[in-house]
Amino acid sequence: MKQFFKYVLATIVGIVISSIVIFLMFLGIVGAIVSSADKKEVKVEPNSILYVDLKQEIVDRGSEDPFKGFDFTSFQPNSPIGLNQILKAIANAKEDSNIKGILLELDAVNAGAATTEEIRNALIDFKSSGKFIYAYSDTYSQKAYYLASVADSVFLNPEGMIEWLGLRSEVMFFKKTLEKLGVEPQILRHGKFKSAVEPFMLDKMSPENREQTLTYVSSIWNQWVKGISETRGISADKLNSLANNMEIFNAKKALVNKLVDGLIYKDELIATLKTKLGIEEKKDISSIELKKYFKAPEVAKRKFSKNKIAVIYASGEIGMGEGDDDNIGSEGLSRTIRKARRDSSIKAIVFRINSPGGSALASEVIWREVDLAAKVKPVIVSMGDVAASGGYYIAAPATTIMANPTTITGSIGVFGLFFNLQKALDNKLGITVDVVKTNDHADFFSVFRPMTAEEKAVGQMFIEQTYQTFIGHVSAGRGIPVEQVDAIGQGRVWSGVNAKDIKLVDEFGGLTDAIKLAAEKAGLENYRLVELPKQKKLFEQLMEDMSAEAKAWMLKDELGLSFKAYNRIKSMLNNQGVQARIPYDIEVY
Structure with a gap:
C-alpha cells in the first residue's frame, strides 16, 4: 500500500510539472510567433489612409514584450502603445506618398493631457504636408474632441454627442476608513501644499489643496479651449458658455454651434472618404491601422552616423533597486545614465x-547621475503627463527642461508617512504585541506603537533637512535663489504654463522637440537615436511578467473601478517613510 501511494504521488507531481513545462513552452511559442510577426515589415498600398484609434493605453515607450497587458480571458494581446511609436508613425505618414490622409475614429483617448497634446501637435505638423485629416465618432469625450478638433472635417453620428462640460479632478479620502479599522497615520511634512498625505488625515481637500488643484485644472482647460478656438474658429467665451449651459449633448446643437462639420453615419463616412480619395463606389478603401503602421518602412531614413542621442525613459514611481518598464529604480536608472555619460x-x-x-533617497541617487551627466554633455528633460515632486527632483540639474502646457509638475516638497496598527490589531483581531529592546528608541519605526513626541521631532528634523536639500538642488539647477524656490515650492503643484512663468520650465515642447533641441545643443546635423534602458529579451520578460500580469488581470477583473483605489492604498503602504511624491494620482475628466 505504501508503494502504491508513493507511485500515485510521483504520478501527480509528474503531471503537475509536465503541465507547467507545457504551459511555459506554449507561452514561449506564442511569444515567439508574436515577436516574429512584430518584426515583419508591413507593406502600405498606394492611395491608403492611416486609421487611428487610441482606445489602448498610451505610455511613453512601447514595450517589445508581447505579454504586456495580455488579456488572459480572451488570450488576446492588449499591450499599451508607445507615444514614441505614435509620433514616429505620424511623422513617417507625413512623408509616405502611399498615405493620402488620416482618419481619426475617437470616442475616448486612453492617455494623459500632455500625451494628448503631443499627439495633437504631431497631427498639426502632419497637415503641413497638405494631406487631409478626418475625424469621426459616435460620442466624443472632451479629450477625444480636443484631439479631433485639428481635423479638416469633424463628423459625428446624427444621434451622437460631444461631452463638453469642463474639467474636474477627484480625490479619494481614507481618513474614516482608517478610523474604522483603528489604523493611525503618523504624518510629518514640509509645505502647506504638500497634500500627498491629506487622503489619510482629512475627509476633504484643504483650502491650499483646493487652490492649487483649481489653478492647474483651469490651466489645462484654458489650453484646450484655446486650441479648439484656434482650429474651429469658435471664441473661447462661446466654448465656455456651451460648457456651462450643457448645450452640446445634442448632435444637432453641436452642428449648429460649429463644433462639427457634419452629422453622418458610418456608411456615409466611407462614401465621403471614397470621394476624397477618388475611389469608385464598388471598390474598397485601402487603409492601415496605426499599430500595424509602426512596422512600415521609414520613408525618410537618416544616414548612418556614429553620433548618437540617447533617449532615456523614466516612467512610474521612484523607488530603490532596479525598477522596470512601469517603475523607476534608482540603481537601474542611475546606471543607465552613468553609461550614457561615459559613452563618447x-x-x-x-x-x-x-x-x-x-x-526621496532614490530621487537623490538619480539626481546625482543627472547632475554629473549635465556637466559633460547636453541633458534635455522632456516632461510627459506628470513630472512632479521626485519627478522634478531628478529633472532639476538638466541643461534645459521642456514640458507641455498641460504637464503637471512642481510639487517641491517632502513628507513622511508611518502607520500605527496597534489599535487595529488589538480591537479588531485581538492581537497584542510586546517588545524587548536594548535602547529607548530601538523600535522607532515599529508599526505596532505610536511615535513619541521626541521621535516626531527627530523625524520632522529629517524632513526639513531633506526639503532643504531638495530646494538647494532646484536652486543650483535652475539658477534661481533658494528663497524663490521655497516660495514657489511648499509642495505646490503647477501646470506647465504656470511652471514656465515661475522658471521651473524653460520651453514648451514634446519629445520630438526635445530631441531636436538636444541635436542643436550638441551641434549635430546627422545622428541616430538610441532608446534606453535597453528592453529585456523576450523569454526573460516572459518569465518576469507572466505571473505579474496574471495577478493584475485577476485583481482588475475582481475589483473593477476600485482597482485604482487598491493600487493607491497599496502604494502608500509600501512607501512608508520619507517621500517626495505628488499629492495623488491626477486624472483629468
Whole structure:
C-alpha cells in the first residue's frame, strides 16, 4: 500500500510539472510567433489612409514584450502603445506618398493631457504636408474632441454627442476608513501644499489643496479651449458658455454651434472618404491601422552616423533597486545614465520623465547621475503627463527642461508617512504585541506603537533637512535663489504654463522637440537615436511578467473601478517613510 501511494504521488507531481513545462513552452511559442510577426515589415498600398484609434493605453515607450497587458480571458494581446511609436508613425505618414490622409475614429483617448497634446501637435505638423485629416465618432469625450478638433472635417453620428462640460479632478479620502479599522497615520511634512498625505488625515481637500488643484485644472482647460478656438474658429467665451449651459449633448446643437462639420453615419463616412480619395463606389478603401503602421518602412531614413542621442525613459514611481518598464529604480536608472555619460558616441541625452515621484533617497541617487551627466554633455528633460515632486527632483540639474502646457509638475516638497496598527490589531483581531529592546528608541519605526513626541521631532528634523536639500538642488539647477524656490515650492503643484512663468520650465515642447533641441545643443546635423534602458529579451520578460500580469488581470477583473483605489492604498503602504511624491494620482475628466 505504501508503494502504491508513493507511485500515485510521483504520478501527480509528474503531471503537475509536465503541465507547467507545457504551459511555459506554449507561452514561449506564442511569444515567439508574436515577436516574429512584430518584426515583419508591413507593406502600405498606394492611395491608403492611416486609421487611428487610441482606445489602448498610451505610455511613453512601447514595450517589445508581447505579454504586456495580455488579456488572459480572451488570450488576446492588449499591450499599451508607445507615444514614441505614435509620433514616429505620424511623422513617417507625413512623408509616405502611399498615405493620402488620416482618419481619426475617437470616442475616448486612453492617455494623459500632455500625451494628448503631443499627439495633437504631431497631427498639426502632419497637415503641413497638405494631406487631409478626418475625424469621426459616435460620442466624443472632451479629450477625444480636443484631439479631433485639428481635423479638416469633424463628423459625428446624427444621434451622437460631444461631452463638453469642463474639467474636474477627484480625490479619494481614507481618513474614516482608517478610523474604522483603528489604523493611525503618523504624518510629518514640509509645505502647506504638500497634500500627498491629506487622503489619510482629512475627509476633504484643504483650502491650499483646493487652490492649487483649481489653478492647474483651469490651466489645462484654458489650453484646450484655446486650441479648439484656434482650429474651429469658435471664441473661447462661446466654448465656455456651451460648457456651462450643457448645450452640446445634442448632435444637432453641436452642428449648429460649429463644433462639427457634419452629422453622418458610418456608411456615409466611407462614401465621403471614397470621394476624397477618388475611389469608385464598388471598390474598397485601402487603409492601415496605426499599430500595424509602426512596422512600415521609414520613408525618410537618416544616414548612418556614429553620433548618437540617447533617449532615456523614466516612467512610474521612484523607488530603490532596479525598477522596470512601469517603475523607476534608482540603481537601474542611475546606471543607465552613468553609461550614457561615459559613452563618447552619445553626444546628448534626452531624459523623458513621466513620474509622480516617490522615495526621496532614490530621487537623490538619480539626481546625482543627472547632475554629473549635465556637466559633460547636453541633458534635455522632456516632461510627459506628470513630472512632479521626485519627478522634478531628478529633472532639476538638466541643461534645459521642456514640458507641455498641460504637464503637471512642481510639487517641491517632502513628507513622511508611518502607520500605527496597534489599535487595529488589538480591537479588531485581538492581537497584542510586546517588545524587548536594548535602547529607548530601538523600535522607532515599529508599526505596532505610536511615535513619541521626541521621535516626531527627530523625524520632522529629517524632513526639513531633506526639503532643504531638495530646494538647494532646484536652486543650483535652475539658477534661481533658494528663497524663490521655497516660495514657489511648499509642495505646490503647477501646470506647465504656470511652471514656465515661475522658471521651473524653460520651453514648451514634446519629445520630438526635445530631441531636436538636444541635436542643436550638441551641434549635430546627422545622428541616430538610441532608446534606453535597453528592453529585456523576450523569454526573460516572459518569465518576469507572466505571473505579474496574471495577478493584475485577476485583481482588475475582481475589483473593477476600485482597482485604482487598491493600487493607491497599496502604494502608500509600501512607501512608508520619507517621500517626495505628488499629492495623488491626477486624472483629468
